Amino acid sequence: MREQGRSTPTPGQTVGPFFHYALPYDDGPRLAPPGAAGTIRLHGTVYDGAGAPVPDALLEIRQADAAGRIPRTEGSLRRDGRFTGWGRAATDAAGRYAFTTVEPAPTRDGAAAYFAVTVFARGLLDRVFTRIYIPGPALDGDPLLTALPEERRGTLVAMRDSNGGLRHDIRLQGDGETVFLTFPGHDG
Amino acid sequence: MWPMTPATQRSISDEIAQLHAAAEPGETRTRLDFAPYRSSTLRHPTKQPLAVDPEEVELAAPVFGQSDVDPIEADLTLHPQGEPIGERMVVTGRVLDADGRPVRGQLVEIWQANAAGRYVHKRDQHPAPLDPHFHGAGRCLTDDEGRYRFTTVKPGPYPWRNHDNAWRPAHIHFSLFGREFTQRLVTQMYFPGDPLFPLDPIFQSITDEQARRRLIATYDHDVTTHEWATGYSWDIVLTGSHATPMEEDDHA
Ligand SMILES: [Fe+2]
Numbered sequence: 438m439r440e441q442g443r444s445t446p447t448p449g450q451t452v453g454p455f456f457h458y459a460l461p462y463d464d465g466p467r468l469a470p471p472g473a474a475g476t477i478r479l480h481g482t483v484y485d486g487a488g489a490p491v492p493d494a495l496l497e498i499r500q501a502d503a504a505g506r507i508p509r510t511e512g513s514l515r516r517d518g519r520f521t522g523w524g525r526a527a528t529d530a531a532g533r534y535a536f537t538t539v540e541p542a543p544t545r546d547g548a549a550a551y552f553a554v555t556v557f558a559r560g561l562l563d564r565v566f567t568r569i570y571i572p573g574p575a576l577d578g579d580p581l582l583t584a585l586p587e588e589r590r591g592t593l594v595a596m597r598d599s600n601g602g603l604r605h606d607i608r609l610q611g612d613g614e615t616v617f618l619t620f621p622g623h624d625g
Numbered sequence: 626m627w628p629m630t631p632a633t634q635r636s637i638s639d640e641i642a643q644l645h646a647a648a649e650p651g652e653t654r655t656r657l658d659f660a661p662y663r664s665s666t667l668r669h670p671t672k673q674p675l676a677v678d679p680e681e682v683e684l685a686a687p688v689f690g691q692s693d694v695d696p697i698e699a700d701l702t703l704h705p706q707g708e709p710i711g712e713r714m715v716v717t718g719r720v721l722d723a724d725g726r727p728v729r730g731q732l733v734e735i736w737q738a739n740a741a742g743r744y745v746h747k748r749d750q751h752p753a754p755l756d757p758h759f760h761g762a763g764r765c766l767t768d769d770e771g772r773y774r775f776t777t778v779k780p781g782p783y784p785w786r787n788h789d790n791a792w793r794p795a796h797i798h799f800s801l802f803g804r805e806f807t808q809r810l811v812t813q814m815y816f817p818g819d820p821l822f823p824l825d826p827i828f829q830s831i832t833d834e835q836a837r838r839r840l841i842a843t844y845d846h847d848v849t850t851h852e853w854a855t856g857y858s859w860d861i862v863l864t865g866s867h868a869t870p871m872e873e874d875d876h877a
Contacts, residue, residue: 442724443723443724443865444721444723444724444725444862445653445723445836445839445862446653446723446810446862446863446864446865447810447812447839447840447861447862447863448653448654448655448812448831448836448837448839448840449654449655449810449811449812450655450798450811450812450813450827450828450830450840451662451665451811451827452798452811453798453813454746454748455736455738455744455746455748455749455798456736456798457746458736458744458745458746458760458761458762459734459735459736459761459762459798459800460734460736460800485667485668486666486667486668486671487667489667491668497809499682499683499685499686499687499806500682501681501682507681507682507685508688509685509688510688511688511689511690511691511692511693512690512692512693513687513688513689513693514689514693514694514732515692515693517692521687521688522682522685522687523687523688541682544680544681544682545681548680551682553682553683553806555806555809557811558668559664559668560662560664560665560666560667560668560669561657561665561668561669562655562656562657562659562662562665562669562827562830563654563655563657564809564810564811565657565670565674566674566683566807566809581675581677584675585675609667609668609669609670610667610668610669610670610671611671614670614671614672615670616672616675617670617672617674617675618674618675618676618677619674619675619676619677620676620677620678620679620683620807620864620867621676621678621679621865621867622723622864622865622867623654623807623864624654
């Protein structure tokens, strides 16, 4: 039941197959200039329930900067060197996405750092939320991760790749299904 | 795309009717698992989402401003070589959160088929004409009352390959942000009285009729302009924000 006086939210609908000429843009995945000091690649593949790549998904990320501050800065659509902490990437024909960004630091002492993520796709009737955690000792104290059974925890934690970047796959369904999140007030 | 013999509209409609009959009234959210929309079969999560309280980064929506969006991007009928064919229309409304507060200065993006039901997209194979003067994507920022406004042409319905003789009701895709990252919404706006509503598994993936109706714009003669364009109104309600009103006033 909804709280008194609250309106029912407008329902979502799938992003469909034809979003590519409207939503993605060249600088969408480039939160920080590629090759600049301190930048990393955050990349991976989106899979469906049969283990096939999803070539028509869209990811958005929101993050803190390398000092743990959350930018409240415009300029994500026409980037001018300011770090806005928001990016958007479509998957390619092989279901892969890639962002160039800085690694977020925790927003509070001792907390775990993560990217907040929204996933859209043809066939996905509404957006889903998840997180991509930075691997490290801080994860042991994270309330969300510790509430999860061991075998599902890994679906939220990125792997360090050989270039110092972060690799993270998203599985919409089935074996190793990514943990998706719901926030208070989202259940209608 | 669908490997077996395509289902008939009648069997898809039967599946929809069965799922609706079994649904609880008041289920206002879109179902992710809705088999009549065949592409959802392998793309819906099967586990219950984990309920969490949003943390700092999830409480902070991305910020967009004048440097991101040119006001002319709200007029989809502007084209250097000429005007698009079709019924010129204005669509306007407010973006509100669940507590009725306007979402100010925030990004709204739209995309749509042309008047013939064709998208400017390499994967759209519908043998309907492209319009050299219509691209079909626009964006704007909401004003201080949370209001957005676009000028465009009315999109046509279009066929798709979900089942045999499948047609989507005419719609405009909308992408919306709130004050928080958690308020993100992508949806579709439909037009009143469309005969394709009962046949469409995407629209019908919302099992509650009242909730479905929230996606249908209203013809609004006060938005219609003399000898220029017809007008539609459509308000959008995002999920509630989690910050207290006082915290939000500080940021306003
Ligand atoms: Fe569409």
